[in-house]
Amino acid sequence: xxxxxxxxxxxxxxxxxxxxxxxxxxxxxxxxxxxxxxxxxxxxxxxxxxxxxxxxxxxxxxxxxxxxxxxxxxxxxxxxxxxxxxxxxxxxxxxxxxxxxxxxxxxxxxxxxxxxxxxx
Amino acid sequence: xxxxxxxxxxxxxxxxxxxxxxxxxxxxxxxxxxxxxxxxxxxxxxxxxxxxxxxxxxxxxxxxxxxxxxxxxxxxxxxxxxxxxxxxxxxxxxxxxxxxxxxxxxxxxxxxxxxxxxxxxxxxxxxxxxxxxxxxxxxxxxxxxxxxxxxxxxxxxxxxxxxxxxxxxxxxxxxxxxxxxxxxxxxxxxxxxxxxxxxxxxxxxxxxxxxxxxxxxxxxxxxxxxxxxxxxxxxxxxxxxxxxxxxxxxxxxxxxxxxxxxxxxxxx
Numbered sequence: 001x002x003x004x005x006x007x008x009x010x011x012x013x014x015x016x017x018x019x020x021x022x023x024x025x026x027x028x029x030x031x032x033x034x035x036x037x038x039x040x041x042x043x044x045x046x047x048x049x050x051x052x053x054x055x056x057x058x059x060x061x062x063x064x065x066x067x068x069x070x071x072x073x074x075x076x077x078x079x080x081x082x083x084x085x086x087x088x089x090x091x092x093x094x095x096x097x098x099x100x101x102x103x104x105x106x107x108x109x110x111x112x113x114x115x116x117x118x119x120x
Numbered sequence: 121x122x123x124x125x126x127x128x129x130x131x132x133x134x135x136x137x138x139x140x141x142x143x144x145x146x147x148x149x150x151x152x153x154x155x156x157x158x159x160x161x162x163x164x165x166x167x168x169x170x171x172x173x174x175x176x177x178x179x180x181x182x183x184x185x186x187x188x189x190x191x192x193x194x195x196x197x198x199x200x201x202x203x204x205x206x207x208x209x210x211x212x213x214x215x216x217x218x219x220x221x222x223x224x225x226x227x228x229x230x231x232x233x234x235x236x237x238x239x240x241x242x243x244x245x246x247x248x249x250x251x252x253x254x255x256x257x258x259x260x261x262x263x264x265x266x267x268x269x270x271x272x273x274x275x276x277x278x279x280x281x282x283x284x285x286x287x288x289x290x291x292x293x294x295x296x297x298x299x300x301x302x303x304x305x306x307x308x309x310x311x312x313x314x315x316x317x318x319x320x321x322x323x324x325x326x327x328x329x330x331x332x333x334x335x336x337x338x339x340x341x342x343x344x345x346x347x348x349x350x351x352x353x354x355x356x357x358x359x360x361x362x363x364x365x366x367x368x369x370x371x372x373x374x375x376x377x378x379x380x381x382x383x384x385x386x387x388x
Contacts, residue, residue: 012322012325015339016325016326016329016331016339019331019335019339020329020330089222090265099221099222100221100222101220101221101222102217102220102221102222102286103220104220104284104325104328104329105219105220105221105329106219106220106283106284106328106329106330107329107330107331108219108283108330109218109219109220109221109283110219110220110221112221113221
């Protein structure tokens with residue numbers, strides 16, 4: 001089970017992810033509502049894994065991912081975005097994302113992906 | 121024509137017989153004793169270890185055939201390639217996304233897509249995929265990066281083994297729009313025409329994600345009664361169906377007495 005930081009600009013999605021991950025036995029160590037806050041929270045909390053929304057105000061998810069990977073190349077980040085933005089996959093993978101989930105998502109698959117990334 | 125042993129449904133029973141698989145037709149020996157040209161087939165359904173073939177101009181001839189997977193696979197391929205259906209050569213990727221998670225080893229397969237009465241079939245050298253029309257949750261014409269080029273594809277969202285799966289079809293632009301229109305028409309019954317308020321939409325999203333009633337009530341700060349009313353709206357618009365009805369109970373005097381007794385220390 002992992003210590004997870006959830007990054008998403010909508011409280012609804014953060015709460016949903018929190019419920020799903022908590023039901024899978026994970027510890028939600030923090031939340032962030034934009035990319036800049038995500039980078040700061042990562043430095044502060046050093047979680048085992050980050051779920052990162054792609055489209056966010058101020059600093060977007062890709063930029064935040066790059067900043068986190070620059071500070072900690074071993075960081076494990078799963079990108080999370082809406083249907084129709086699958087084109088971002090390549091960019092995210094190139095930037096160091098370990099996994100990718102597309103909204104809307106289903107709890108068992110999210111937990112499976114998190115487990116895979118945590119155990120890799 | 122190659123002959124293989126199969127079972128066919130006849131008079132409500134499964135009867136052993138021989139099936140001949142030819143280039144343009146199949147032959148079923150007694151007791152059915154008939155030939156079915158592939159081009160007369162209007163529908164094909166698959167179930168575990170059996171296929172249901174519907175033939176005839178009005179779809180009046182229905183044959184149920186049970187056999188091993190290898191035989192059914194050959195049979196399905198012949199039928200899909202030659203039956204009476206909208207069909208075209210295409211590349212497909214199925215599944216590409218499962219439950220919102222990208223399938224890492226998904227690849228494009230070259231084959232044919234056929235749209236039958238009850239299902240959309242993809243057939244390639246390596247696989248046969250059937251998406252039942254009633255399981256299609258969405259059809260979209262979109263673009264996808266393939267070999268560093270943005271190409272138009274048809275995206276099909278469908279239910280499969282209790283999860284939502286996304287598949288893609290790629291073919292020349294001239295036929296892609298036709299395929300898209302054809303699929304939209306075939307799945308017209310499942311289109312959402314009703315206005316859904318934001319709260320009902322959020323509840324639908326949580327149900328989709330696998331949250332139970334208790335979790336939804338907690339997340340959205342809803343009372344049991346409020347959630348029931350939203351469920352009624354989802355049921356009324358056909359967006360949801362009842363999975364099971366759970367009872368809420370309170371103890372009777374007898375029940376309270378049982379609990380009181382159970383809590384007494386054995387030494388008292």
